[in-house]
Amino acid sequence: MNMNKRKSKLNGWTWSVTSILLTVLILSGCGSKSGGGIVEGKVNVMTTFYPIYEFTKEIGGDEVNVVNLLPTGVEPHDWTPRSQDIVNTSKSQLFLYNGAGLEGWVPGFLKGLDRDTQVKPVEVSQGIKLIDATGDDGHGHGEGAEHDHDHDTHHSDPHTWVSPKSALVMAENIKNSLVEVDPEHQDVYEQRYENLKEKLTKLDNDFTSELSKLPKKDIVVSHQAFGYLCRDYGLTQHAIMGLSPDAEPRAQDLVNLTKTVKEKEVKYIFFEELVSDKLAKTLASEAGVETLVLNPVEGLTKEQANSGENYFTLMEKNLQNLTKALQ
Missing domain, CATH: 3.40.50.1980 (Nitrogenase molybdenum iron protein domain)
Structure with missing residues (x-):
């Protein structure tokens, strides 16, 4: 694939509400204006993968334009950003990523952003007590994985969002970051966050009561x-x-x-x-x-x-x- 063609593909992303429904295949045909990810007059938020995207859309509502960097149907462990992602993120107000080691590409990505960028990077898993995982053992049997091991093989289990309890912490971090970059809409962010929190709390209660019976x-x-x-x-x-x-x-x-x-x-x-x-x-x-x-x-x-x-x-x-x- 020649570079021109590739460029037009990248610029072809129309980041709209429907973008999550589209795939790379459909998009290769759309010729929108370059840098189509950014919407003037809204808080532009880049998210690294689906759960953060969904929670940010729920809390952000009409005030926020959320762009999920990861395309539909792609495994986040396998993905790396493209040049258009760097351009869009440089122009955004917020860059929300999971952290805890999920997105190994983030440090390099942040270094690659425009020097005058105002974007605020936020690690959405902060405040969750992380589970330690070790080397290539790959068998973190629940609690047993939480010992301190040699630092050369030491890393965290990044899959925080799979528990509704952790998702509650992530949702609050997302809400706080939106309020920080756009304080004048604090009330609507708080209100939508309360709705999301209610749904996550119900999910948490369902998991607790159902699984404890088994x-x-x-x-x-x-x-x-x-x-x-x-x-x-x-x-x-x-x-x-x-x-x-x-x-x-x-x-x-x-x-x-x-x-x-x-x-x-x-x-x-x-x-x-x-x-x-x-x-x-x-x-x-x-x-x-x-x-x-x-x-x-x-x-x-x-x-x-x-x-x-x-x-x-x-x-x-x-x-x-x-x-x-x-x-």
Whole structure:
């Protein structure tokens, strides 16, 4: 692909409410004006991936133009920004990212912004007690993962948003950052934040009451994205792979997991839509169990976006599938 063509592709992004519904494929045809991400007269907010985008839109409402850098159907662990993203972010008021190690590209990205940029970067996971993860072990069995290890292999589990309890902290951080850059609309931000908080609190209560009733507490998952969910609702995850969904499991890991499946009488192995389900299916057939979806809500597939799914509908499905698996 020649550079000109690529440039026109990048400039073709029309960042509107519908942008989350569109995919790179559709967009390659749209020729909008360059830098189409920025809307004058609104607070422009760049978000790094779906949950932050959704919460920011809910709290920001009409006062805010939210652009999600990550396209629909892409795994955030695999993504890196393009030149147009740097241009748009430089012109924005806020850059909201998860932090806790999810977006490894952020430090370099911030250094690459225009020198005179006024954008305020905010790490949305601040204030959440992070779970420590280690090296390539990839088996943070709930609480057990929280010891201090050698610093060379030491990093956090970044999947904070998968627990409604953590999502509540993130929503408040987003609201505070909007109020900080646009104090004159504080009242409407507070009001919309209260609505979002109410929905997240209800979700938190549903998870607490439903999961506490179930006899089983062990889940086998394809990637170790459910540490916060497990910590906050009394479950233990056994992951086929580590924190990054493209980590490769070793033969020994699969042997151990098959043993766990038998010992804990696990009936279902969970996989997720944005990552290949091949491994989960292989393990399931070897261990004689079935598979179910447990969604780490890192992004929507095109179909989910088109059918109006969101953080809440996906989390409710997660709760239904957990309930089914832990009977």
